[in-house]
Amino acid sequence: MTLEWIGDAILLLVVLPVVVYLLRGVLSAANSIVPSVRQIAAAATAGSKDLDATALLLTTQDQVQKTIEVAADYGGSLDVILDDAR
Amino acid sequence: MPAAGVVMIIAVLLIVLALVYYLVSTIVALQRITNALDDAITGVVGIIEKSAPVDEVVTSINTNLDAGVDLLEGLLVKKAGLSDAMGLVDGLYPGAAAQGLRNFPDSKTTKAPRISEVYTKGTLTLARLGREAPIAAASPNGPALRNPAYGSTAARALYPEVRQSRPSSMPRSPIIGADSPVQYVPSESPGVRKRMPMAAGVTAAPAQGQEQAEGGAVKSRLAFLRRSTSDDR
Numbered sequence: 001m002t003l004e005w006i007g008d009a010i011l012l013l014v015v016l017p018v019v020v021y022l023l024r025g026v027l028s029a030a031n032s033i034v035p036s037v038r039q040i041a042a043a044a045t046a047g048s049k050d051l052d053a054t055a056l057l058l059t060t061q062d063q064v065q066k067t068i069e070v071a072a073d074y075g076g077s078l079d080v081i082l083d084d085a086r
Numbered sequence: 087m088p089a090a091g092v093v094m095i096i097a098v099l100l101i102v103l104a105l106v107y108y109l110v111s112t113i114v115a116l117q118r119i120t121n122a123l124d125d126a127i128t129g130v131v132g133i134i135e136k137s138a139p140v141d142e143v144v145t146s147i148n149t150n151l152d153a154g155v156d157l158l159e160g161l162l163v164k165k166a167g168l169s170d171a172m173g174l175v176d177g178l179y180p181g182a183a184a185q186g187l188r189n190f191p192d193s194k195t196t197k198a199p200r201i202s203e204v205y206t207k208g209t210l211t212l213a214r215l216g217r218e219a220p221i222a223a224a225s226p227n228g229p230a231l232r233n234p235a236y237g238s239t240a241a242r243a244l245y246p247e248v249r250q251s252r253p254s255s256m257p258r259s260p261i262i263g264a265d266s267p268v269q270y271v272p273s274e275s276p277g278v279r280k281r282m283p284m285a286a287g288v289t290a291a292p293a294q295g296q297e298q299a300e301g302g303a304v305k306s307r308l309a310f311l312r313r314s315t316s317d318d319r
Binding site: 044051061078082084 | 088090091093094097098100101104105107108109111112115116118119122123125126127128129130132133136137139140143144146147150151153154157158161163164165166167170
């Protein structure tokens with residue numbers, strides 16, 4: 001009989017607080033991850049939106065190519081009409 | 087049932103309740119984390135997809151720009167010479183000559199002439215364009231024609247010798263106004279005056295003015311030149 005009471009006391013005074021303490025720690029850790037993960041998701045979404053202008057790089061590529069071609073044409077003409085340095 | 091057994095059952099129930107409460111809360115938190123991670127993964131996948139062609143496109147742009155730099159540097163050095171080229175670069179972008187030209191390692195050690203302080207923009211180009219350009223005809227290799235401290239007057243020397251050194255030989259500008267010594271009558275048609283200007287107080291026959299007006303612009307100009315010459319004397 002005495003052992004049963006001792007077992008009850010251990011359950012109530014030791015096991016239950018330890019279980020509650022451990023589970024509470026797990027819950028607080030999981031809750032603390034939630035805002036961080038939401039910030040990561042928001043940053044990834046914003047980063048993906050910022051890259052929407054990447055398609056314009058194709059236009060930039062074409063423009064640069066045309067500009068260099070025009071510069072090459074002008075350079076060729078200047079090479080003809082200007083004297084070389086002595 | 088003994089009291090100790092009841093207490094044990096109550097203790098076990100309490101433990102189970104605590105386990106259920108905290109584990110369910112943890113499950114809910116993990117589900118929120120999973121949802122947020124799904125959003126993050128969607129964003130990251132979008133970033134990966136959108137940035138996939140960047141490497142190829144930027145490489146192409148850089149290749150074209152490299153070709154442009156090679157072309158312009160080569161043309162500049164070929165036409166202006168390395169020293170003048172560095173002077174031009176430093177004149178347009180002060181301090182850039184120290185970095186040198188990419189395809190000309192010697193350009194970093196070349197002493198760049200202070201072209202921007204000596205010539206106005208485009209003057210050197212004029213000199214290169216033709217030997218008949220004023221600066222080239224006067225002194226293509228000589229001393230600086232433009233004094234930076236007195237640039238406005240020194241720059242006149244770049245142009246034909248008419249006014250710069252002999253301003254006194256030029257006729258003076260006419261004095262205008264109601265009390266000017268020579269009165270001008272407004273013309274109704276360009277190039278033709280009703281009568282020639284005359285000194286204040288001098289009256290002339292209207293018929294003479296009309297005759298000159300009808301005589302044409304040539305006579306009027308000749309008369310005006312004669313009058314101007316006599317006024318200067």
